[in-house]
Structure formats: C-alpha cells, structure tokens
Amino acid sequence: MKVVSGEQMRSIETRLFDQYGFSSAVLMELAGRQVALVAREMMEGLSGPVVVVCGKGNNGGDGLVAARWLRHWGFRVSAVVWASFDDLPPDAAGALHAARMAGVTILMPAQAQEALQGAALIIDAVLGTGSVGSARGQAAEAIKLINAARRPVLAVDMPSGIGTNTGRVDGPAVRADVTVTFGLPKLGLFLFPGADLAGRVIVVDIGLDEKAIEAENIQVELTRAEIARAWLRTYSRDAHKGTRGRVFVAAGSRGMTGAGALAGEAALRVGAGLVTVAAPESSQPVIAALRPEFMTLALPGSAAGGFSARAAELFLQAAARADALAVGPGLGTDPEAQLFTRAVVADATAPLVLDADAIKAFSGCPELLAECPMPLVITPHPGEMAHLLGLSVEVVQADRFAAVRRAAEVTKAIVLLKGAYTLIAEPGGEVYINPTGSRVLGTGGSGDVLTGVIAGLLAQGLGAPEAAAAGAFLHGLAGDRIAQRMGEDGVLASEIAAELPAAQRDLRAGLPDVIEFRG
Structure with a gap:
C-alpha cells in the first residue's frame, strides 16, 4: 500500500x-x-x-x-x-x-x-x-x-x-x-x-x-501481510536442511556471548537449514553450550576478548559454502574487531547482514560499505545511524525518512532503521514502512534476533530488500503475538525468537493487515 x-x-x-x-x-x-x-x-x-x-x-x-x-x-x-x-x-x-x-x-x-x-x-x-x-x-x-x-x-x-x-x-x-x-x-x-x-x-x-x-x-510503501507472505519461500515435502540455506554468524565476544546465541537461534527459528556461529576462541565453548541446534566455530581472538583482525580470512574460508552471513551481535568495538568487520565486508562471499558493533566500524566513513561485493543489509538503531552519518540522534529522529534514504544512497545497501514503524530503504529511494511490533521489541537482544531473522531469510533465497522487509514484519509479528498473550513488559529476546515459527505459520495462513483497508 x-x-x-x-x-x-x-x-x-x-x-x-x-x-x-x-x-x-x-x-x-x-x-x-x-x-x-x-x-x-x-x-x-x-x-x-x-x-x-x-x-x-x-x-x-x-x-x-x-x-x-x-x-x-x-x-x-x-x-x-x-x-x-x-x-x-x-x-x-x-x-x-x-x-x-x-x-x-x-x-x-x-x-x-x-x-x-x-x-x-x-x-x-x-x-x-x-x-x-x-x-x-x-x-x-x-x-x-x-x-x-x-x-x-x-x-x-x-x-x-x-x-x-x-x-x-x-x-x-x-x-x-x-x-x-x-x-x-x-x-x-x-x-x-x-x-x-x-x-x-x-x-x-x-x-x-x-x-x-x-x-x-x-516511493513509500506500507508492508502489507499479503506482500510479506508472498516473499516467503515455499518448500516441497522432501525439503531438508541442505535445501533451506546455510547461515554463518560472526558474533559473541567475551561478555556478550548471548548475542551470538540469539542471532543463531533466530536464523534457525525462521527456517534456515544449517547455522554456524563463529566466535572468539574464548567465547566459543560458552555459545556452544547455550544452543545445541547450531554449530560453532572458534576463531582467533584479540586481547580484549573480541575477534582478531586475522580471523576474517579464516571466517570467510569456513563460510565459503554459506548462503548468508551475519556480523555484529556482541562483536565488540575494540580496534581488532573493527578491522575484522571491514575485512569481511570487503571480501564477503554471500549476502551479508551487519548490525550493532559491526555498523560502528564504519562510523564517519559509510561510503566504505558501498565496496561490499555482495548484497548488504545494515540494521542500525537511531544512535548507530547517527554515528554512521555523523549526525545527532535528534536530527535522525526528526526526519527518519531523510536519514534512512541518505544512508542507503551513501552505502548502496539496504538500510533498516529500527524503531516504532521501522523503515527499510533501498539505494534508489524506495522505502518500506513496517507496521508490526510494539514496545515488546525494546528489550536487550531483540536486535540480535532481527539480525538472525534477516540472515535466515537471505539464506533461503530472498533478495536483500525482501529479506529486510519480511524480517522486520515477522520480528514485529512475533512481538505482537507475545504482547497479546503476556503483555508488553518484561518479555525476553529469547521468547521473541521462540515465537517466530508461530508468527510465520500465521503469516502463511493469512492475516488481516495491521492497518485496516476498506474498499
């Protein structure tokens, strides 16, 4: 619409x-x-x-x-x-x-x-x-x-x-x-x-x-349920894990291991077949213990407990057969982690989602993101968007459409600006408004779940704009379902991830639009 x-x-x-x-x-x-x-x-x-x-x-x-x-x-x-x-x-x-x-x-x-x-x-x-x-x-x-x-x-x-x-x-x-x-x-x-x-x-x-x-x-479109449903992949009865896409996630530095686990779980919950969470060697055992359904990969770490810059080459080698990459949840902001991120972006071998600390690696130099050789989705919140573009949060929030369009134009990426009525912009100026979600989503780890959702959809073959818009829709829908059942306060990010299969089931079955249209 x-x-x-x-x-x-x-x-x-x-x-x-x-x-x-x-x-x-x-x-x-x-x-x-x-x-x-x-x-x-x-x-x-x-x-x-x-x-x-x-x-x-x-x-x-x-x-x-x-x-x-x-x-x-x-x-x-x-x-x-x-x-x-x-x-x-x-x-x-x-x-x-x-x-x-x-x-x-x-x-x-x-x-x-x-x-x-x-x-x-x-x-x-x-x-x-x-x-x-x-x-x-x-x-x-x-x-x-x-x-x-x-x-x-x-x-x-x-x-x-x-x-x-x-x-x-x-x-x-x-x-x-x-x-x-x-x-x-x-x-x-x-x-x-x-x-x-x-x-x-x-x-x-x-x-x-x-x-x-x-x-x-x-150039502005409200994502309707029927459009989001049409974007989702359909599978025959003989589909298996190898046909549903492979996701590699780089996340979970020391003290932030939960972020990597949430992103990995969300990719699985949205339907990706195989998920590997790569983490610094000091964090890998912890992440492996948090969720048995995804695989883990230990990479060289920095003195700060984050990713070593030289880990980028090893990550990309291990992810050579991946259908989607995700970098950022719990990554850390030490200089080594920033170099790791820039190297992955420069040599990415699959569609890539950047979130949180990975976006900060490009603060003040967003044009470097345009050098990514693969389709790219970035998912900043208003503070991260402000750092990326060299603006204040107040300026970003005063004209969210202008901010998200500017970021998409400079980075040549699909830019998802988080917040109530999340905006998803393409480099050509087209913007999707996401109608789902509530303050349920304003909890620690919710953004990590969104990263995993988008990566999981990319791995299943959705284009970058569709994966971002459908991912935001499903993420918000999961939150809306929880709010109806439990209320809007005190919800955990892991509960949002766990709600994704039911949200996707409802979307596939046919849902009324959040914004009602009467012909």
Whole structure:
C-alpha cells in the first residue's frame, strides 16, 4: 500500500479532477460517507449525540457530509462550525447547507464546550492534510476543547494538529481513538509523536484511480501481510536442511556471548537449514553450550576478548559454502574487531547482514560499505545511524525518512532503521514502512534476533530488500503475538525468537493487515 505526503495526495486529486472528470464535491461526498460508516460502528453500544467539530476548510466539509449521513441514519447529530458561512470554500459551504437541511443542529463556537462534554462521540474535522505548521487561533481552541471533553474521538484524514508529512506536534493536537484516512495513508501517521495520537488507522476507498496514483511515482510503501507472505519461500515435502540455506554468524565476544546465541537461534527459528556461529576462541565453548541446534566455530581472538583482525580470512574460508552471513551481535568495538568487520565486508562471499558493533566500524566513513561485493543489509538503531552519518540522534529522529534514504544512497545497501514503524530503504529511494511490533521489541537482544531473522531469510533465497522487509514484519509479528498473550513488559529476546515459527505459520495462513483497508 502506497503512503503519501499531503502534496502527493493533492496532486493525485488534481489529476482526478483534470484528467478523469471527478469533482471535489464528489470526493467530499465519498469521504464523508466513509467517515459516517466508521462513526456508526463506533456508536454501537453508546447513547447520546455525535458532535462534529468542523474547521473552515474542506476537512470540515468532509465532517459535515458525515454529519448529514449520520442524521439520515437516525442519530442525534450536531456540528460546531468554526467559521462563518462566507468564509467556507464552495464545497464545504454546500455541505453545511445540506447538513442543515437534513436536520443536523449547527452550533456556534461559543456552544462547543457544552456540546462536547455531552457527546457520545466526537468527530474531529478541524484541520486537514493541507494545513501547515502548528494549530493556531480558533483551530487551536477547538482542539483543546476536543481533548478536554475526554470522549471517544474519530479523526477525519489526520488528527488535527499533527504534521501530515512529519508527524510533528508543535502545538495542541487531537488525541484520536480512530483515524479514518482517505485513499492512501499519510506519512505523518507513521512518524512520532503524531503516530501515537492517531489511534487505530483505517484507510478507506474514495475512488482514486490507479493510473492517477501510479503517475505520482510514490516511493513509500506500507508492508502489507499479503506482500510479506508472498516473499516467503515455499518448500516441497522432501525439503531438508541442505535445501533451506546455510547461515554463518560472526558474533559473541567475551561478555556478550548471548548475542551470538540469539542471532543463531533466530536464523534457525525462521527456517534456515544449517547455522554456524563463529566466535572468539574464548567465547566459543560458552555459545556452544547455550544452543545445541547450531554449530560453532572458534576463531582467533584479540586481547580484549573480541575477534582478531586475522580471523576474517579464516571466517570467510569456513563460510565459503554459506548462503548468508551475519556480523555484529556482541562483536565488540575494540580496534581488532573493527578491522575484522571491514575485512569481511570487503571480501564477503554471500549476502551479508551487519548490525550493532559491526555498523560502528564504519562510523564517519559509510561510503566504505558501498565496496561490499555482495548484497548488504545494515540494521542500525537511531544512535548507530547517527554515528554512521555523523549526525545527532535528534536530527535522525526528526526526519527518519531523510536519514534512512541518505544512508542507503551513501552505502548502496539496504538500510533498516529500527524503531516504532521501522523503515527499510533501498539505494534508489524506495522505502518500506513496517507496521508490526510494539514496545515488546525494546528489550536487550531483540536486535540480535532481527539480525538472525534477516540472515535466515537471505539464506533461503530472498533478495536483500525482501529479506529486510519480511524480517522486520515477522520480528514485529512475533512481538505482537507475545504482547497479546503476556503483555508488553518484561518479555525476553529469547521468547521473541521462540515465537517466530508461530508468527510465520500465521503469516502463511493469512492475516488481516495491521492497518485496516476498506474498499
């Protein structure tokens, strides 16, 4: 599913008007009715009126159309309009007239507080995707009253006060229980802090033409369950360990042996046939004792208990028949380990995943990663991304799309920027947004599990972009399953790894999308 900026959405709508004979009034009617349908669902089991809070733009017009439909279905409905009739654009003015004629009670802003306090449901139609900057004036006052009422809120297209493209909240912003967004989801719904205010997101069809969407050349995609499922390999009944791919992992320096074990286990749990964890000779016995299902390899260690630089050649020789490599979990940051990493990247013989300390080996010189001769996936968290690009964490988080695209362009790698709504970027600018996962994943070792998942998928023949996007989806899905069963706090990374087979089973069987789409 494509994800758009406000400008792209307006361009699509303009193309519909100019080339396909649509009118803005028709789109407003379609959008408003979809809002009304969701509002009708939300009103099940509730008693009392619906109050629609309308701004002076076409977003307010959408709300007025919804109000008219709800009144037609027998609900008590009032609309607070924060503009005079003469200040409304033509379509919104027409919607106001139609709503009044249908029996919707039209209220003045001075009546808003009392009406909102008595509402069963509030529909936020104050600001649309065309608003720029923080909410000001009457819009800000309306938003404050909506939040103060503490009633269920349905937002129209975007919760008012959230940056459509950035998710920024620079002033008052509506906290919605449900957001109905039109045609295609907007970027700001997947960027924080705005994403935290959107509640459940429902994407509704308003008749957008596929050709009009394709002409916009949109480069951001939300990973849907059906797409992730299509990426997974299927096997015949006579498949065996030799046909499911071989993974070699370099991980687990002294004091961090668990990281190597988690990555190795995750590669197996996602379906790789054979996994070997290579570790410094002082760590190898410990890792071997942690998980009997994978093999281990002892390599020369450094004085610090990490990998010796000369171990790189031995690792690559041992991994000559591997289908995927992974380097980084618990690797360590001593100079020898950094040299080891650079040597493996320069002479890699199979698709490679770099995580954690392995990424730090390229801090300040990300262009060296472009020299990797094999497909490369790197999986930084915001701090590692900041070090890699020479930025602050605040700059990375302020525009995650720009950061992940820049990293992919410089490194020529598939870059997975961790965090809520993980982003996966290709060097050409294409970005996948991962919809699965929660704070369950914010536990020590979770990133090591993700590294193993991606390596396991690479070994089974997935391309680097698909392995990264499907890996993030499965990793998050495993966390979501645990959260439903155990709650979101106190979950161990090993439990996330153990949940991967069930997550993959569910994905293969068919899952509803995390972000709901209604045709």
